[in-house]
Amino acid sequence: MIRYSKTHEYIRVEGQKGYIGISDYAQKQLGNVVYVDMPDMGDELEKGEDFGAIESVKAASDLIAPVSGEVVEVNVALTENPRLVNVDPMANWIIAVDIADMGDLDDLMNQEEYDIYCLSESH
Amino acid sequence: MDNIEKLKLTCLHDLHVALGAKMSPFAGYDMPIEYAAGIIGEHNAVRNACGVFDVSHMGEIGITGEDAEFFVNRIFTNDVTNAPDGQCFYGMMLNDEGGVVDDLLVYKRGHNDYLFVVNASNITKDEQWILRQADGYRLCLEFMSEEMSELALQGPEAERVLEEVVGIPGADLAFYTFKEIDRDGDTVIVSRTGYTGEDGFEIYGSHPFIRQVWQALMESGRATPCGLGCRDTLRFEVGLPLYGNELADDITPLEAGLGIFVKLDKPDLVGGEPLRRHKSEGGPRRKLVGLEIQDRAIARHGCEVLSPDGEVIGKVTTGYRGISTDRSICMALIDARYAKTGTGLSVKVRKKTFPAVVVPKKFYKKSYKA
Numbered sequence: 001m002i003r004y005s006k007t008h009e010y011i012r013v014e015g016q017k018g019y020i021g022i023s024d025y026a027q028k029q030l031g032n033v034v035y036v037d038m039p040d041m042g043d044e045l046e047k048g049e050d051f052g053a054i055e056s057v058k059a060a061s062d063l064i065a066p067v068s069g070e071v072v073e074v075n076v077a078l079t080e081n082p083r084l085v086n087v088d089p090m091a092n093w094i095i096a097v098d099i100a101d102m103g104d105l106d107d108l109m110n111q112e113e114y115d116i117y118c119l120s121e122s123h
Numbered sequence: 124m125d126n127i128e129k130l131k132l133t134c135l136h137d138l139h140v141a142l143g144a145k146m147s148p149f150a151g152y153d154m155p156i157e158y159a160a161g162i163i164g165e166h167n168a169v170r171n172a173c174g175v176f177d178v179s180h181m182g183e184i185g186i187t188g189e190d191a192e193f194f195v196n197r198i199f200t201n202d203v204t205n206a207p208d209g210q211c212f213y214g215m216m217l218n219d220e221g222g223v224v225d226d227l228l229v230y231k232r233g234h235n236d237y238l239f240v241v242n243a244s245n246i247t248k249d250e251q252w253i254l255r256q257a258d259g260y261r262l263c264l265e266f267m268s269e270e271m272s273e274l275a276l277q278g279p280e281a282e283r284v285l286e287e288v289v290g291i292p293g294a295d296l297a298f299y300t301f302k303e304i305d306r307d308g309d310t311v312i313v314s315r316t317g318y319t320g321e322d323g324f325e326i327y328g329s330h331p332f333i334r335q336v337w338q339a340l341m342e343s344g345r346a347t348p349c350g351l352g353c354r355d356t357l358r359f360e361v362g363l364p365l366y367g368n369e370l371a372d373d374i375t376p377l378e379a380g381l382g383i384f385v386k387l388d389k390p391d392l393v394g395g396e397p398l399r400r401h402k403s404e405g406g407p408r409r410k411l412v413g414l415e416i417q418d419r420a421i422a423r424h425g426c427e428v429l430s431p432d433g434e435v436i437g438k439v440t441t442g443y444r445g446i447s448t449d450r451s452i453c454m455a456l457i458d459a460r461y462a463k464t465g466t467g468l469s470v471k472v473r474k475k476t477f478p479a480v481v482v483p484k485k486f487y488k489k490s491y492k493a
Contacts (some may be wrong), residue, residue, distance in 0.1 A: 032163050034444040035451075037473065053473060057162045057419050057443065058352050090457050119245065 003108035005066040006117065012093065013105065018067055019093035022054060025118045030056040033085040034056060036078045037063075043071045047096055047104050052094070054085065067104035069097035074102065133179035134330035135273050135337050142341075150243035152180040160390065166356050166446045168347035169319050173280040175346040176354055178325070179333065182246035184239040185255065185265035191235035194260045198253065198393050199229055199239075200385040201375065208233050211314050214384045215376050216252065217394025221401070223370045223379070225249050227317060227473055229280065230301055238312070240327075242366045256393065272333035273325035276346060277323030277357075282449075285313075286322055288343045291338050310413055312420045318354070318485065320361030342466040359441050360448065362413065362484035368409055368424055368440040369454055378407040380484070409437065410462040413472060413484030416451040417479045417485055420445070422470040428455045429469045429476065436461055447487045454484050 001013045006024035013020040027033065035055040045051045045065040052063045073096035078084060086094040099105075109117060130153040139146065142154035153176065157165060184194055195203055201214035210231045216224040225395045227246040230238040246268050257264060276285055276289060285293045291313055296302060301314030309329045317323035340346040355365065364370050369379055376385050377398055386392070387399050401407055401460045416422060426439040437457030445452050453470070461468060466481040 009252050035421050037420060037475075050209065055444070056445070057356060058156070060421065060423055082419070 003066065003105050004111075004114035004117075005064060005108055007062075007064040009064060010090070011066045011105070011108070012067065012090075016099055017064060017069075017072065017096055018069065019096045020063075020075075021089055022063070023114070023118075024089050025027035026099045027086050029054060031108055032057050033082045036085065038070050038074050038078070041071055041074055041095060045071065052116070054082045054094075055082075056065065063094065065097075067097065067099050067101070067109055071095050071102040072098050079105050090094045131180075133177055134334055135179065136335060138334070138341075138349075139177065140413075142348060144348070146208055146414065149351055150180055150246075152243065154180060155211055155348070156388060157350040157352045158348045160347055162350070162356060163351040163365075163446055165349040165353040168449055169278045169321055169353065169357055171279065173276065173278035173284045173346045174349035174353070175337070175340050176275040176277065176349045176351075176413055177272075177277065177337070178354075180243035181205045181273055182239075182241040182243060182266075183271045183273075183327070184241065184250065185267055186237045186239065186253075186262060187235055187254060187265070188260070188262040189235065190260040191237055194257065194262055194390060195229065195237045197299050197391045198204045198256050199227075199231070199399055200391060200392065200394075202386045203229060203231055203237070204454050206231055209300050209302060211301055211316055211317075213299075215370070215381070216249065217385075217392070217398075218252075218372060218395060219397075219419045220373075221368070221375045221377075221394045221397035222372045223376060224252050224372065226364065226366055226370055226381075228314075230305070230312065230314065230388040241321075241356075244367060253383050259318050271327055272327070274326045274333055274336060274340075275317050275318045275319075275323060275354075276326065277319045277349075278321050280345070281323040284340070284343070287343055289326070289340055293328075296324075298322075308419040318363055319357040320363070323359070332425070353446075354362060354443075356443055357444050359443055359454070360452075361461075361489040362454070362486065364411070364454075365441065369456070374409075375401065375407060377401055378409045408459055408460065409456050409461045411440065411454055411456050411484065412462050412488060413482045414453050414455050414468065415438075415482045416453070416479045420472045420475065421451050422453045422472050422477075423457075423481075426453075427471045428457050428479075429471060430458075430461055431467060431469075433469075436468070445486055450486070452482075452486050453479075 037053040050062040139155040201212040228240040296315040312327040420440040442453030
């Protein structure tokens with residue numbers, strides 16, 4: 001199951017675990033990604049708060065947590081090769097979290113809703 | 124998006140949109156930030172081949188009349204008096220405190236005949252400043268920003284592209300000189316100038332002429348269309364300042380390391396007195412430096428710079444992950460006591476602090492043609 005936030009993060013849910021990254025639409029808007037500022041293992045995310053940033057050549061964008069929970073994995077491959085986010089943003093998630101409250105997923109968008117949301121943003 | 128309608132458009136706007144450019148407001152204009160090649164592709168095109176920028180948003184001000192030369196030399200920091208016609212000068216206009224009103228290019232077209240080319244973001248401020256200073260002088264001021272368009276053709280192949288595609292020979296122009304050409308009754312100005320750290324030309328003319336040149340360049344495929352995104356990365360890598368970042372009303376050219384463009388021996392220079400005083404008091408208290416961050420993190424405009432004791436000693440003015448040089452680098456205006464090359468400092472980026480070292484701010488070696 002994949003859900004999207006209005007700030008263009010996705011969360012791929014497998015059981016209690018959620019893999020968080022940025023959407024394909026977001027990576028296209030950003031252009032060449034040159035740096036991903038990631039939290040550390042064990043950090044506690046709070047839904048709606050920034051947990052890091054993603055930087056393209058021209059600007060930095062905050063990463064906003066779609067759910068609350070503890071960081072259980074960090075995609076260290078992005079440290080040396082941040083451009084992987086452009087290559088395949090779904091395969092190259094940024095962090096994985098232990099989702100604290102599955103109810104946090106309720107206000108996120110599914111694929112169809114998100115596609116329409118992106119269309120309305122890029123009109 | 125109500126504000127889009129109030130944005131000004133350059134004469135090439137529809138062509139940028141047709142090329143699929145990402146457009147964004149800049150200095151009151153809807154300007155191309157990047158095209159299909161993206162910032163990195165465009166940046167490399169200028170460093171290795173040839174790129175063309177629509178810089179029609181820049182401001183042009185003509186200053187003529189009996190007192191023009193004396194007046195220009197009074198409000199402009201460089202010395203225009205002993206140069207031949209056809210010479211360009213880089214310099215600044217200063218306010219009474221020695222801060223920078225704007226940095227600009229001055230074209231000496233003839234005796235008492237000058238053209239100022241100023242930053243788009245400062246056009247209104249500059250016009251008002253010049254009008255205020257002009258009181259009592261015999262001058263004719265012509266504000267021509269709306270009628271003139273401008274292209275910057277930049278990169279090692281620019282000379283050949285200019286000659287073969289645009290039909291204007293450039294080999295006779297030395298760096299920082301210009302010539303005027305008549306094209307179907309319109310005056311065209313071509314100078315060997317630019318703001319990328321590469322050889323290149325800037326072309327000024329009427330809207331129809333500039334459209335014609337742009338379209339010829341696009342059809343030839345020999346100049347990559349380049350947006351303001353890579354214009355910023357290119358100028359930054361060679362340590363050139365951008366007004367609003369490295370220069371401002373409250374930053375002096377001495378602080379910004381631009382002293383060679385300020386002829387303080389000119390007794391009448393507006394803003395000269397406070398700078399002479401700073402110099403006699405041992406130099407400016409702040410200095411613009413280059414910093415290399417010992418991490419992939421990127422310090423952007425406004426990030427705090429800290430001394431080894433953790434005290435805030437200044438702020439980042441521009442920062443990038445370098446393109447021609449793969450390092451995290453920035454320029455920062457800091458307390459002059461920490462400005463020596465090799466000094467270990469740190470930079471705060473969001474919640475984290477990273478070590479950084481003071482380095483020369485020419486991060487990439489330029490290759491102008493003499």
